[in-house]
Amino acid sequence: MRSAIEEVVETIWENSLLKSNFIKVFCENGYIPGHSSLCLIMSWLLTRKNFNGEPGIFRKFAFSSIFHDIVLEDDSSACLLTLKEIEESSLSASEKKYIVQHPLNSVEKLEPWDIIDSDTIRIIKEHHELPAGNGFPKQLPDSSSHKLSSSFQFVLNLSHLVYFSKGEVSDLTNNLESSFNLEKYKNFLEVFKRV
Ligand SMILES: [Fe+2]
Numbered sequence: 084m085r086s087a088i089e090e091v092v093e094t095i096w097e098n099s100l101l102k103s104n105f106i107k108v109f110c111e112n113g114y115i116p117g118h119s120s121l122c123l124i125m126s127w128l129l130t131r132k133n134f135n136g137e138p139g140i141f142r143k144f145a146f147s148s149i150f151h152d153i154v155l156e157d158d159s160s161a162c163l164l165t166l167k168e169i170e171e172s173s174l175s176a177s178e179k180k181y182i183v184q185h186p187l188n189s190v191e192k193l194e195p196w197d198i199i200d201s202d203t204i205r206i207i208k209e210h211h212e213l214p215a216g217n218g219f220p221k222q223l224p225d226s227s228s229h230k231l232s233s234s235f236q237f238v239l240n241l242s243h244l245v246y247f248s249k250g251e252v253s254d255l256t257n258n259l260e261s262s263f264n265l266e267k268y269k270n271f272l273e274v275f276k277r278v
Pocket residue numbers: 118151152161239
């Protein structure tokens with residue numbers, strides 16, 4: 084059954100005018116709400132392409148999209164995606180340590196809420212890890228991460244690129260191929276080629 088959310092998300096994303104206005108509306112409020120909203124919409128597109136539109140999978144990605152940075156208040160630190168960027172930032176040593184640890188702190192805050200399942204907790208804990216094992220905080224390779232984590236990591240990195248380019252990313256694949264196996268996301272990336 085074609086769900087209402089599928090219709091809304093596809094209508095927005097597959098129409099360039101609607102897409103650019105969607106990005107504008109959400110990104111005008113800063114990085115945290117902007118990239119989280121983009122993650123949410125891309126989570127649906129990825130669920131549809133790679134997970135047969137399975138609602139239970141989308142639920143995990145959706146909660147992760149909304150809450151993964153729940154303990155961060157500052158846009159300029161939330162947008163640091165690599166250890167190198169954190170190291171080269173002007174943050175103090177304790178602030179850098181906090182940014183590196185924030186996936187674990189987000190989980191600590193969310194666990195008592197008891198509405199998010201254990202898969203989602205793992206995805207949030209691993210949202211800044213990378214398949215090659217050069218993410219943070221634990222440098223976990225794909226083989227040691229939750230089976231859904233690399234998909235969310237991909238969505239998060241893509242949302243980051245789209246946020247900063249305001250949707251005008253000419254070659255998304257060049258920016259992502261050093262960290263991800265793009266073959267796995269081929270169908271998903273087709274969506275971007277149509278707009
Ligand atoms: Fe984030």
